[in-house]
Amino acid sequence: MIYQIALPEDWAQAQFTGTYTVSTRGVGLEQEGFLHASDTLAQIEGVRQRYYADRDDLLLLVIDETRLDVPVVRESPAGSAELYPHIYGPLKLTAVAEVRPLT
Template sequence: MRIFHLATLADWEAAQAAGAYTTSTRGVTLEQEGYIHASRADQWEGVRAAFYADVTEPLVLLEIDTDLLDVPVVEEPPAPGVAETFPHVYGAIRPDAVVGVTAL
């Protein structure tokens, strides 16, 4: 399955150098949140509009192949009382699991 994650170009470049992507969401680390926020193909544009509209630095859309991850991906709501589910990645993402990078 393919899932998507919005990232700053700086965070993605740092992940490639370090060998692991560990940004959960804008300004929040995997360690702080416990998982990395991701979206399905039909969700990422709404996430961008809701949470990244005011970002002025370059953004990229990471396309992640879940078959290449060595950590669990769980579909769950992002907050209590929210019906819609999103894929949450419970661990660092290896750069080789990212099969596409699109500049936004």
């Protein structure tokens, strides 16, 4: 399983369109080229603190990689040696095994 933070309004839009295309807060797949994700909950916490600290209504998307029909590549962001999964395409809702509040 891999994880991604979602804003409730972005997840609601995905329910309407059938795919999730938000890479990170305010940045879409078409701009970034991939969707940012995390392998561990520790990585999620770091992302939450960096990009979403002002929000307390976040959702955690639990993504089953075996259900994806687009590539996932683990890459290091600039200035980091840590690997993060990058999803190279839209996230189909059927690949999301669980959506839960991120507390």
